[in-house]
Amino acid sequence: MEDFHHNFHLFFDEFGLQQQRSYGSEPMTVQPQIGSGTLHRLIPRPDLDIVFEDLTFHSDFLMPLTTKTPMVELHYCMQGTRVLHVERNQYEFVPGMCVLQLVDEGSVQFEFTGNQPYQALSIGIPISTFHHYMEDYSGARNTDFSSLLGRKPFRLFQESIDPAADVIIRRLTQSVQSCRMKNLELESSVLELLWSAFQSFLFEPKLLRLSTMDKQKLQRARDILLERMANPPSLIELSRMIGLNDNKLKMGFKELYGTTVFGYLREKRLEKAFLLLQQGDLNVMETSLTVGYSNPSSFSEAFRDKYGVNPGHLRRRSF
Incomplete structure (x- = not known):
């Protein structure tokens, strides 16, 4: 071995x-x-x-x-x-x-x-x-x-x-x-x-039987993540807020949106950051804090991985 x-x-x-x-x-x-x-x-x-x-x-x-x-x-x-x-x-x-x-x-x-x-x-x-x-x-x-x-x-x-x-x-x-x-x-x-x-x-989840009510609750979970992007609730807090157990929230969210709860949040944070930097009103530090990143270096790395460009370069190109 x-x-x-x-x-x-x-x-x-x-x-x-x-x-x-x-x-x-x-x-x-x-x-x-x-x-x-x-x-x-x-x-x-x-x-x-x-x-x-x-x-x-x-x-x-x-x-x-x-x-x-x-x-x-x-x-x-x-x-x-x-x-x-x-x-x-x-x-x-x-x-x-x-x-x-x-x-x-x-x-x-x-x-x-x-x-x-x-x-x-x-x-x-x-x-x-x-x-x-x-x-x-x-x-x-x-x-x-x-x-x-x-x-x-x-x-x-x-x-x-x-x-x-x-x-x-x-x-x-x-x-x-x-x-x-x-x-x-x-x-x-x-x-x-x-x-x-x-x-x-690593494993593909088995498909759940989601009722109309379940889907509405999962959509509400998505809305909460977007509304509280800078300070999102924990998984257990989110499950309580929408009235689903945490396992059904995790599995159902991935089935409905094709990614995990916090994978979805990460993507939406970066998409919002891209728009904010294009607008040019906020610097990189302010943008990272606005979308919920406490560490600007971690934000820059995630942004570069997704868009292939440093956030500072994108902001400078916007002027």
């Missing part, structure tokens, strides 16, 4: 942490000269690496890393923000976000904000295990790591943490802190999180 654990070893080495075990449970304390907090690593079996992060850095912390082995990582951000730089792209991890990452060999850089607690759960598996999970009982497989990744060294899928996953994460965190969890419970909980993420990001 490929040693995907090496990527995690490199991550811990950058914190100045010494790993003593290659299996089991290992809590590690951050070096006091850079910050405070712990990273709790669990390796219940050879093809599974689980890390709970609870960190605070004294100042902004940049950490370069070169991954040596392809892997799949599922990351849940519960508190704080983290930015990941890959080639000329950057990705912001914010509270309440679930991120599925396909990672090939290559160089990345992590950016942590100083004096801000960062709490997260990461689950890593090797490519062989990922392919095993993608197979049906007959051995057939329609989803392949290389096909999903293409020619890029990195691919990311993201959406809000759904309520069911949030319950599992909280239970895992509490059990690990109290050291009261059997491997069976740990592994089954992690597999449930992986299944939920794969189903959401």
Whole structure:
């Protein structure tokens, strides 16, 4: 089996942490000269690496890393923000976000904000295990790591943490802190999180039977997203506002509009930003805030990915 654990070893080495075990449970304390907090690593079996992060850095912390082995990582951000730089792209991890990452060999850089607690759960598996999970009982497989990744060294899928996953994460965190969890419970909980993420990001959803009332509620959800573009509700808040459970909201919205709830919001934000920049009344910073991006760099990167031009260049061309 490929040693995907090496990527995690490199991550811990950058914190100045010494790993003593290659299996089991290992809590590690951050070096006091850079910050405070712990990273709790669990390796219940050879093809599974689980890390709970609870960190605070004294100042902004940049950490370069070169991954040596392809892997799949599922990351849940519960508190704080983290930015990941890959080639000329950057990705912001914010509270309440679930991120599925396909990672090939290559160089990345992590950016942590100083004096801000960062709490997260990461689950890593090797490519062989990922392919095993993608197979049906007959051995057939329609989803392949290389096909999903293409020619890029990195691919990311993201959406809000759904309520069911949030319950599992909280239970895992509490059990690990109290050291009261059997491997069976740990592994089954992690597999449930992986299944939920794969189903959401990688598998085609089964068509729902949407009633006229359901469609009206989903249209209302769309209208709310557009009305509150700069400060949208969470998925669970939106589901309550329209009177649908969160699962039917997610699945029904994708069936009706061809994308996820927050994928739709992202597209509409960028479309509005394009119009605002063409009008020329707002600068790039003001435009990014108007459409709901708190980080102008993340906005510029998303805008460039969609339209192939920097937002600043578009605004200058409008005069």
